[in-house]
Amino acid sequence: MKVLHVITGLGIGGAEQQLRLLLRHLPVRSSVVTLTNPGAVAAGIEADGTPVTHLGMTGNRDLGALPRLARFVRQGRYDLVHTHLYRACVYGRTAARLAGVRRVIATEHSLGETQIEGRPLSAGTRALYLASERLGTSTVAVSPSVARRLAEWGVPPERIRIVPNGIETDRFAFDAGARRRTRQALGLPEDAHVVGGVGRLTPGKRFDRLVRAVASIPDARLLLVGEGEHRAELLRVAGECGAADRVLLAGACEDPPAAASAGPALPELLAAMDVFVSTSPDETFGLAVVEALAAGLPVLYVACPAVDDLAPEAAPGARRIGESVPELISALRGIRDARLARLPLPAAARRYDIARSAEQLMTLYDQAVHGTPLPAK
Structure with missing residues (x-):
């Protein structure tokens, strides 16, 4: 299985380091695209043996990044695209569809009660998130609390799966x-x-x-x-x-x-x-x-x-x-x-061991790519 991970940035942060840990334990061929900031975690991912490409996105409204990302997805012939963090989820889901990849999983790392990725929630943020969410296969919540918030936002509960964060x-x-x-x-x-x-x-x-x-x-x-x-x-x-x-x-x-x-x-x-x-x-x-x-x-x-x-x-x-x-x-x-x-x-x-989280994520990958039935919730 060939998987492309798309993430907003790779400076030192919880979601960024979580991606690196997952890559160390996922038994698939992986590549990473970071929209911005190929920082210290990018170097760590590459040191672990996974290639990282910097898309060079200049801001939230850099619409030129969308065709560049779609072209990268198409040329890579990926079986599945996995997105991480808000901007990468919006652009990554859309780019995958443009590239003809319909199997897209998104992990929601940072949806709090009143903020997302440290920024206040707004009606526009929610509307754009929900519009792009429909282009994906499923949305992964890192905790039951996040799953509840996603459902309250309007994500259909049957599209939400829980795969907790993990540590070594x-x-x-x-x-x-x-x-x-x-x-x-x-x-x-x-x-x-x-x-x-x-x-x-x-x-x-x-x-x-x-x-x-x-x-x-x-x-x-x-x-x-x-x-x-x-x-x-x-x-x-x-x-x-x-x-x-x-x-x-x-x-x-x-x-x-x-x-x-x-x-x-x-x-x-x-x-x-x-x-x-x-x-x-x-x-x-x-x-x-x-x-x-x-x-x-x-x-x-x-x-x-x-x-x-x-x-x-x-x-x-x-x-x-x-x-x-x-x-x-x-x-x-x-x-x-x-x-x-x-x-x-x-x-x-x-x-919350990362090996267990990676195993749960692989179950979702297999279901999305091969149609393997998911275990009952």
């Missing part, structure tokens, strides 16, 4: 040696109480509240992994709170790394933390929470469909909290006072 679970197993080395590399004292977070540094992630909460806990330190336009603001808030020397912004972290890197990989950064916090109030899955659970960390989160869609015993180390600063402070103090050791691997981490 075993890579995140706690390593005491990695903890020591990473703390030393980052200048974190061995006995420091380190609060951690992972994600793009954008206002929607609400990391400023986490900075304020950690600043209120004497001797606690904050390690944030990610990059974004809110970086300077977070440093300003840390200085305003008198905690500039206790807040460390480690920058973006491609995972898995494309090659040998001078900096620690994500599993090593998680090993350096004592508790993980997700302050975002609007998530489509919550992959960073699952990674933290796989690393044995106690987790505090405001919103995480990956956990909330499961029974409580699947992730006993995760606790849902309110999003205000006083509630964050109270929860963090409780974790510190308990001085929890590393937790055993929860069932949630195994459930």
Whole structure:
């Protein structure tokens, strides 16, 4: 089977890195087209052995990209096109139809309650999405919560399939040696109480509240992994709170790394933390929470469909909290006072292993291309 993946961009981000992980586990011949930004994840995908083509799209209204993409699809003689992220779904579905490929699967990675890919939802966004959705075979939701939102938007429920995001679970197993080395590399004292977070540094992630909460806990330190336009603001808030020397912004972290890197990989950064916090109030899955659970960390989160869609015993180390600063402070103090050791691997981490997600996706591929019956929902 020959599959073309079309994605909006390949800078470091959750959907982008999820595509790379899937490609490492899907038993098909794959190629990738990125509409824009062939960044670090593109290099990682190519290092893994999958070719990446940059379409050179200049913006949302670059209609000239459509015939270029259709020509690429036609020349590649692909059995199936799989699109990822809003712009790629709109253009990719249309281009596939123009090229004569009628088997198109789209994964919806980033549809929140009030935003899509960090942007506010609008009537125009919804109308364009639904118009192009009809050109595809099916739409994949990364969680039951996203499936519900798609149905509420107007996507026919019989066209929606759930294939959750995944992680390479075993890579995140706690390593005491990695903890020591990473703390030393980052200048974190061995006995420091380190609060951690992972994600793009954008206002929607609400990391400023986490900075304020950690600043209120004497001797606690904050390690944030990610990059974004809110970086300077977070440093300003840390200085305003008198905690500039206790807040460390480690920058973006491609995972898995494309090659040998001078900096620690994500599993090593998680090993350096004592508790993980997700302050975002609007998530489509919550992959960073699952990674933290796989690393044995106690987790505090405001919103995480990956956990909330499961029974409580699947992730006993995760606790849902309110999003205000006083509630964050109270929860963090409780974790510190308990001085929890590393937790055993929860069932949630195994459930969301990427090999299992790839297997579910292959079932959809086989059904679309060969007409293989799907298992009952």
